[in-house]
Amino acid sequence: MxxxxxxxxxxxPPDRNRKHSATRSLLRLWPYVRPIRWRLTASxxxxxxxxxxxxxxxxxxxxxxxxxVAHRDTGGLxxxxxxxxxxxxxxxxxxxxxxxxxxxxxxxxxxxxRADLYAKLQRLPVSFHDRWASGQLLSRATSDxxxxxxxxxxPLVFLIVNSSVFLTGIGIxxxxxxxLALITVLPAVPLILLCSYFERRYSxxxxxxxxxxxxxxxxxxxxxxxxxxxxxxxxxxxMAARYRAQAELLRETELKKARLLADLWAVIVGLPExxxxxxxxxxxxxxxxxxxxxxxxxxxxSTALSLRWPVESxxxxxxxxxxxxxxxxxxxxxxxARPADAADDTVPGTEASADAREPVVTSTRDGIxxxxxxxxxxxAPADSADLLSxxxxxxxxxxxxxxxxxxxxxxxxxxxxxxxxxxxxxxRITLDGTNIREIPRARLRELVSxxxxxxxxxxxxxxxxxxxxxxxxxxxxxxxxxDVAQAQFVRTLPEGPATQVGEQGLSLSGGQRQRLALxxxxxxxxxxxxxxxxxxxxxxxxxxxxxxxxxQVLAGTTALVVxxxxxxxxxxxxxxxxxxxxxxxxxxxxxxxxxxxxYRELMSGERAEDGSLVR
Ligand SMILES: Nc1ncnc2c1ncn2[C@@H]1O[C@H](COP(=O)(O)OP(=O)(O)OP(=O)(O)O)[C@@H](O)[C@H]1O
Numbered sequence: 001m002x003x004x005x006x007x008x009x010x011x012x013p014p015d016r017n018r019k020h021s022a023t024r025s026l027l028r029l030w031p032y033v034r035p036i037r038w039r040l041t042a043s044x045x046x047x048x049x050x051x052x053x054x055x056x057x058x059x060x061x062x063x064x065x066x067x068x069v070a071h072r073d074t075g076g077l078x079x080x081x082x083x084x085x086x087x088x089x090x091x092x093x094x095x096x097x098x099x100x101x102x103x104x105x106x107x108x109x110x111x112x113x114r115a116d117l118y119a120k121l122q123r124l125p126v127s128f129h130d131r132w133a134s135g136q137l138l139s140r141a142t143s144d145x146x147x148x149x150x151x152x153x154x155p156l157v158f159l160i161v162n163s164s165v166f167l168t169g170i171g172i173x174x175x176x177x178x179x180l181a182l183i184t185v186l187p188a189v190p191l192i193l194l195c196s197y198f199e200r201r202y203s204x205x206x207x208x209x210x211x212x213x214x215x216x217x218x219x220x221x222x223x224x225x226x227x228x229x230x231x232x233x234x235x236x237x238x239m240a241a242r243y244r245a246q247a248e249l250l251r252e253t254e255l256k257k258a259r260l261l262a263d264l265w266a267v268i269v270g271l272p273e274x275x276x277x278x279x280x281x282x283x284x285x286x287x288x289x290x291x292x293x294x295x296x297x298x299x300x301x302s303t304a305l306s307l308r309w310p311v312e313s314x315x316x317x318x319x320x321x322x323x324x325x326x327x328x329x330x331x332x333x334x335x336x337a338r339p340a341d342a343a344d345d346t347v348p349g350t351e352a353s354a355d356a357r358e359p360v361v362t363s364t365r366d367g368i369x370x371x372x373x374x375x376x377x378x379x380a381p382a383d384s385a386d387l388l389s390x391x392x393x394x395x396x397x398x399x400x401x402x403x404x405x406x407x408x409x410x411x412x413x414x415x416x417x418x419x420x421x422x423x424x425x426x427x428r429i430t431l432d433g434t435n436i437r438e439i440p441r442a443r444l445r446e447l448v449s450x451x452x453x454x455x456x457x458x459x460x461x462x463x464x465x466x467x468x469x470x471x472x473x474x475x476x477x478x479x480x481x482x483d484v485a486q487a488q489f490v491r492t493l494p495e496g497p498a499t500q501v502g503e504q505g506l507s508l509s510g511g512q513r514q515r516l517a518l519x520x521x522x523x524x525x526x527x528x529x530x531x532x533x534x535x536x537x538x539x540x541x542x543x544x545x546x547x548x549x550x551x552q553v554l555a556g557t558t559a560l561v562v563x564x565x566x567x568x569x570x571x572x573x574x575x576x577x578x579x580x581x582x583x584x585x586x587x588x589x590x591x592x593x594x595x596x597x598x599y600r601e602l603m604s605g606e607r608a609e610d611g612s613l614v615r
Contacts, residue, residue, distance in 0.1 A: 022203060022325035026151075029328055032113055033152065036105035043101035044157050050094035051165040053087050054306055055172065060084055062176075062299025070295070102153060110149040113331065117141050120335055126421045127378050128337055135218025136211070140334060143213060144327035151324030155317045162310035162317070169307040176300045177292055180279040184304055187271035195318060198264045202319055205257045206326045212250040219243050257319070264315045272311055276304055364433040365397035367558045368418065368528060374426035375410075375417060387413055389581035390427065397432065400554045400571060402563040402589075404602055405578035411562045412453065414578065415530045418560070419448045431528060449526035453533045453562075455510075455517030459502035462490050465516055466497075470524030481523035484549040486542055487515040511538045515546070522553045529559040535568055547571055566603050575599070 033040065060083055068076035121129075121137060173181040223230060223239050230236045280301060286292040375388040387410045395401040403411050416422050417429060420436060429436045436444055449469055457465050463478055470477065478497065482490055489512060493499040501508055501516075508516070518534050534550075535543045550571060554561075563569045569589050577585040577592065577599050585596045592599040 022199065022322050025325035025328045026321065028332055029148065029152070032109050036102070036109060039101045039105045040152070040157075043098045044160050046094045046098040046101065047157050047161045048164055050091045050098070051161050051310075052168060053090045053094070055165060055169055055303065057084060057087055058299045058302030058306060059172070060087070061302050062295040065298045066293055066295030098157065106149050106153050109152065110145050113148065114141060114145055117145075117331065117334060120337075124334075124337055125423070126416070130377070131379060133214065133218040135216065135221055136214035137334070138217045138221070139210065139214040140330050144210065144330050147323050147327040148331070151320060155320040155324065158313060159317050159321065162313055166307055166310045169303050169310070172303050173300055176296050176303070177283070177286070180283055180286075180300055183279045183282060184272070184275045187275050191268065191271060194264065194267055195314065198260060199318060199322065202257065202260050203322045203326065205253055205260065206319075206323045207329075209250060209253040209257060210323070210326055210330060212246070212253055216243070216246050216250055219246050261315055261319050264318075265312075268315050269312055272308070276301075279304070366430065366433045367397040367399060368395040368560060369393070369430045370427065371429075372427035373417065373424050373429060375413065375422065375424050377422075386425070386581055391578075391582050393576055393583045393586070395558055395560055397558050398556075399573045400559040400561060402561050402569045402572035402575040403578060404563050404569065404575060404599070406602070409578045410581065411578055412532055415450065415532050415560060415562060418528070418530055419445050419450060446524070447526065448528045448530060449521045449524055450530045451517045451521035451532065451534045453536065455513040457502045457508070457513055457516060459500070461498045461500055462493065462516065463497035465501060466519045466523055469520040469522070473523050477523055477525070481519040484522050484546075484553050485515040485519035486546045486549060487512070487519050490516075511542060514538065515542075518546070518550075526557060529554070529557045531559065531561045533562050533564050533568070536564065543567060569603070577602070
């Protein structure tokens with residue numbers, strides 16, 4: 001039976017429909033525009049001169065009609081004709097220069113904004129990424145950046161140029177004949193009101209479309225990443241229907257935008273045409289009565305006609321500026337997101353990170369100590385209990401502690417607290433006596449090395465993936481890490497450790513990926529090692545070999561190893577049992593087997609709480 005899927009907006013922070021004006025949003029681009037301000041000004045001036053030179057053409061026409069044409073002066077006609085040619089060439093040349101001034105600098109602006117967004121995404125805490133759908137972030141880094149660059153290239157320049165040309169043209173028209181000019185500019189009043197109404201409605205629709213674009217990207221990304229699961233469960237049609245429904249929503253919003261624009265366009269084009277018709281009729285009567293010359297009427301009408309583009313372009317210039325303002329808002333929603341403790345954050349390449357390389361002052365070899373640690377996920381239901389509620393644990397220096405507990409008891413969460421992937425809500429965690437909050441993040445993450453349950457590999461070579469754990473480590477360390485992780489299979493790959501793996505490269509099995517992730521964790525010979533069920537995807541034979549090699553690594557480090565099965569527990573000196581947000585028992589495997597009924601159940605797998613706790 002197939003169910004009709006409802007399009008789901010991906011989880012994202014509450015909608016922040018713009019409460020302030022588009023101008024205020026766009027002004028926030030100033031830090032990026034500032035370095036290219038002179039080139040942008042030169043580009044605007046070129047476009048302005050080009051447009052103004054086009055405005056002189058009607059005046060030349062007036063002179064031709066009232067002068068050489070009226071007096072049959074062929075010599076004068078050639079002169080004026082030449083002037084028209086020069087003006088035309090000037091216009092073309094200046095418009096060409098406009099592009100030349102900004103093409104490269106604008107590409108640089110886009111590059112810098114992309115780089116800043118990427119750096120910010122890397123710095124933001126994991127809890128931020130838990131809240132935001134990846135498609136929303138992808139669309140900000142791609143289509144929103146493109147919208148902003150295009151705005152700086154065209155609408156920004158032409159909003160300034162066309163307004164100036166419009167005002168100059170109106171001035172010329174008043175100079176030629178104030179009565180006709182008055183009739184022509186009368187529609188400006190309802191147009192201004194209409195534009196402000198349009199701005200509000202269009203801005204809401206533009207925001208919705210850009211968010212829906214992000215939702216669509218999320219569905220697409222999930223479908224591509226989960227294609228095997230979708231196919232094997234025969235759910236690809238359901239997902240396709242969800243994608244279509246999401247695309248349908250976006251289409252509706254785009255159509256709404258088009259309708260709004262079409263309505264505005266109809267009025268923007270219709271009203272001035274009407275006014276022009278009336279002024280033409282009045283002008284003809286004036287010429288007939290001799291109160292104005294035929295040349296003045298020709299000049300007036302040509303000026304009015306050359307103002308058509310500045311007026312007609314208003315619709316899409318406003319629409320595009322609105323989209324750019326929305327894209328800017330969306331960009332700054334990420335850029336403004338600040339980790340609560342951003343002050344002590346360190347980024348590689350900054351001065352702070354130089355300090356981060358200083359060794360942690362450790363007078364004692366105290367190992368890992370957690371005291372009264374409390375933690376709950378920021379998006380956990382308000383009425384739920386803390387996931388970790390006053391947890392105490394001491395892993396002695398050089399010791400390997402296995403962490404066991406029912407599924408969902410918080411083992412993975414606890415491991416993520418050590419390198420501060422999440423911030424604790426209470427208590428303290430120390431490494432060799434130093435509070436982890438006092439250790440710069442970059443240094444902390446050098447000290448604590450992790451292998452996650454889900455081994456992610458990047459589109460890079462095997463050696464690049466492994467050396468991510470210690471960029472300065474050499475070939476020898478790489479080979480040793482591969483040996484420890486029993487990843488000798490790497491040597492049989494087409495290009496050995498230089499073979500490309502990950503999404504763009506060779507597909508590896510789950511066990512092979514897990515071994516590379518393990519090699520990545522141990523390559524830097526870290527002081528503290530955190531392994532989240534590192535052997536789960538290995539066959540019994542390989543598991544025994546990895547365990548054997550891992551014992552040597554664990555002997556020289558302080559380690560916390562999440563374990564689901566007895567064989568992994570055997571690697572540890574002692575075992576800690578996590579239950580109800582606390583460590584309820586600590587001891588050797590045998591001690592706990594004797595003293596803790598809960599541990600016995602867990603290790604025997606008798607209590608299959610939800611069928612997935614242990615083998
Ligand atoms: N990012 C998150 N945001 C909110 N809740 C989360 C998040 N990650 C995990 N949880 C919840 O926290 C609880 C503990 O999850 P955790 O992954 O730490 O358990 P675990 O003991 O490692 O489980 P397992 O043995 O199955 O790996 C679970 O109820 C889970 O739903």
